[in-house]
Structure formats: C-alpha cells, structure tokens
Amino acid sequence: MRAVKSPNTRGLLRLVPSRPLPPPPAAPGDVLAEAEAVRVLLGGRPVLDGVDVRVRAGEVLALVGPNGAGKSTLLGALAADVPAAEGVVRVHGRPAGEWSAPELALRRAVLPQSASLSFPFPVAEVVRMGRAPWAGGEREAEDDAAVAEAMARTEVAGFAGRPFSALSGGERARVALARVLAQRAPLLLLDEPTAALDLRHQELVLRLCRERARAGDAVVVVLHDLALAAAYADRVAVLRAGRIAAEGAPAEVFDEDLLSEVYDQPVEVLPHPRTGALLVVPRREV
Structure with a gap:
C-alpha cells in the first residue's frame, strides 16, 4: 500500500494498492525456480513423488519422458x-x-498445452494480453514494442488482424507463444510448444528458447522429441512414473x-554424420 493525496478530500491521504515490483535482473546460473522433494497428488494418486529439480537463469531445461510420467x-x-502435497516449490528464492x-x-510466463478463447479476439489483442502484468507500471510504455517484437519473432505478424478462432492449430500455438514472449x-x-507445429516452426520455437536463455532467462520446456531436446537443451530431466530417472x-x-x-521401446543414440550432435531414434527392424 502507498499513501497519496486525494483531490476530493482537501489533501487528506488515502491508501491505494502498490503495484508489485518486477524482479531484479538475474545473473547467469541464478536459480529462478526449484522443486525440493515435491510430491503432487491428483485424484488421490501420486503424480510426482519426491522430485528435485532446479531451473537456472541462462539455461534451457527440457523435461522429457513417456506419456503420464509427470x-x-x-x-x-x-x-x-x-x-x-509435500515438499516445497520456490520461485525466485521464495516459496x-x-x-x-x-x-x-x-x-514467470506459462504456455499451456492448448490455447483456447471463448471470444474471437484478433491475434494482436491476444498477444497484447501478455502485457497485462505491466499495466499501470513504468514499463507499460514498452507494450507496443514488446507485442510487435513477439509477433515478428514467432512469425504471426502477417495475420495480426485475424480472429484467433479462425487460425489453424499450429498458428494458434505460435500466437500463444508470442503472448508468453x-x-x-x-x-x-x-x-509441449512444438506439438502442433511443422518442422520449420519446431526449429523456430527451440531457437527462440535458446535465444531467451542466452539473453539471461531461464526456460523450461516439455518435449516429446528427444532429438530436439538433445540439440537445444543445456540440461534434460528424464521423468518416469513421477520420478526423475536421470538429469544432466x-x-x-x-x-x-x-x-x-x-520408454519401453528400444532406441538408438547416434552421432550426426556431419555435426556429431546426438540423434535419438527408435530401433526399427525394417
């Protein structure tokens, strides 16, 4: 709360809610989110059981694993x-x-698996919704530039005026990502930001993740494509049945x-013949 003079009460002070302050810039390696011995129950069933993980500024952390792994x-x-239900999750050092x-x-900005809206908002307005946390603050002046940059980076500026409901699944996914950016x-x-995307835009999204990490952000991305995780993630956490089977x-x-x-599926891990980067492919007897 902060005190301000009211023009209608002869200069008397009144209390108005203070706007929350943005976090200070993070240094590379700072832990921006962490789970410590976290146990989560859904419908009375443990979905996560004793999970420990840290998310650091300047890194892309990929969460991989089979369906239902958590x-x-x-x-x-x-x-x-x-x-x-048990353990603690900290964001920027606080529970x-x-x-x-x-x-x-x-x-923190969150991109869910699917994006849906009840009203036919234009694409540009959907992206602008990402600026809501800054309304009324000093950085509100950045709104137009932030929206334009996000739309350009995700290649959705060409249909800024189209209704979100008229877009394809892949187009909606990119607009939702633009809102987050x-x-x-x-x-x-x-x-799963790449789930509905074609090959070109899968690569685009992961390049954006790497760019945000190089700029000092911390990025956590759920992926099913292990080759994408191998190519773009600094660290991966492999989940199995609600626990972390490996991390690094x-x-x-x-x-x-x-x-x-x-994965209960034979796989092969091979070096790319040109770059040496890891390739993860199913082992097929065909």
Whole structure:
C-alpha cells in the first residue's frame, strides 16, 4: 500500500494498492525456480513423488519422458499453478505460495498445452494480453514494442488482424507463444510448444528458447522429441512414473539403455554424420 493525496478530500491521504515490483535482473546460473522433494497428488494418486529439480537463469531445461510420467505436472508445480502435497516449490528464492498472482506474473510466463478463447479476439489483442502484468507500471510504455517484437519473432505478424478462432492449430500455438514472449518474464515455462507445429516452426520455437536463455532467462520446456531436446537443451530431466530417472547434459543422460527402459521401446543414440550432435531414434527392424 502507498499513501497519496486525494483531490476530493482537501489533501487528506488515502491508501491505494502498490503495484508489485518486477524482479531484479538475474545473473547467469541464478536459480529462478526449484522443486525440493515435491510430491503432487491428483485424484488421490501420486503424480510426482519426491522430485528435485532446479531451473537456472541462462539455461534451457527440457523435461522429457513417456506419456503420464509427470512432465506437465512438474511444469505446473514450478509455475505455482499445481499445489504440492509435500515438499516445497520456490520461485525466485521464495516459496511459491508467498507470491501474489500479480507478483508471479512478473516473474514467470506459462504456455499451456492448448490455447483456447471463448471470444474471437484478433491475434494482436491476444498477444497484447501478455502485457497485462505491466499495466499501470513504468514499463507499460514498452507494450507496443514488446507485442510487435513477439509477433515478428514467432512469425504471426502477417495475420495480426485475424480472429484467433479462425487460425489453424499450429498458428494458434505460435500466437500463444508470442503472448508468453510479450510478457517478458525472466522464467518461461512451456508445455509441449512444438506439438502442433511443422518442422520449420519446431526449429523456430527451440531457437527462440535458446535465444531467451542466452539473453539471461531461464526456460523450461516439455518435449516429446528427444532429438530436439538433445540439440537445444543445456540440461534434460528424464521423468518416469513421477520420478526423475536421470538429469544432466543431453550427452550424459541420453543413454541407449536408460531411454530404452524408460520408454519401453528400444532406441538408438547416434552421432550426426556431419555435426556429431546426438540423434535419438527408435530401433526399427525394417
């Protein structure tokens, strides 16, 4: 709260809510989100069980694993959207529950698996929704530039005036990502951002993740494509049945035996013939 003079009360002071302050710039390696011994129950069933993970500024962390392993639940817990039955989730060093919703909105931006709207908002307005946390603050003046940049980076500026409801699934996914980028929060939490995209735009999204990390943000991305994770992530956490089976750099974690066991599918991990980068492919007898 802060005190201001009211023009209608002869200069008497009145209390008005203070706008939350944005976080200070993070240094490379700062922990912007972490889960410590986190257990999450959904419908009385443990979906995460004793999970520990740290999300650092300047890095892309990929969450991978089979369906039902707990990837999206872990992302939701790190976003402070899914409550933990046990353990603690911290965002910018504080337990998630100690932040207000406006404070969280300045610290983390979340891309859910699917984006839907009840009204036919134009694309540009959907992207501008990402600027809501800054309304009335000093950085509100950045709104137009932030929206324009986000739309250009995700290649959606060409249909800025079209209704969101008229877009294809892949176009909607890119608009939703543009909204997240326009928010300009230092922690990005992206749930399967490449699921509806063609090859070109899958690569575009992961390049944007790398760019945001190089600029100092922390990025967590849920992926099913292990080759994309190997190419773009600094670290990967492999989830299996609500626990982390392995965590580390892709070259350390992407082991044929481990992945074959986790996915219950034989895989091969091979060096790319030109670059030497890791390729993860199913082992096929055809």
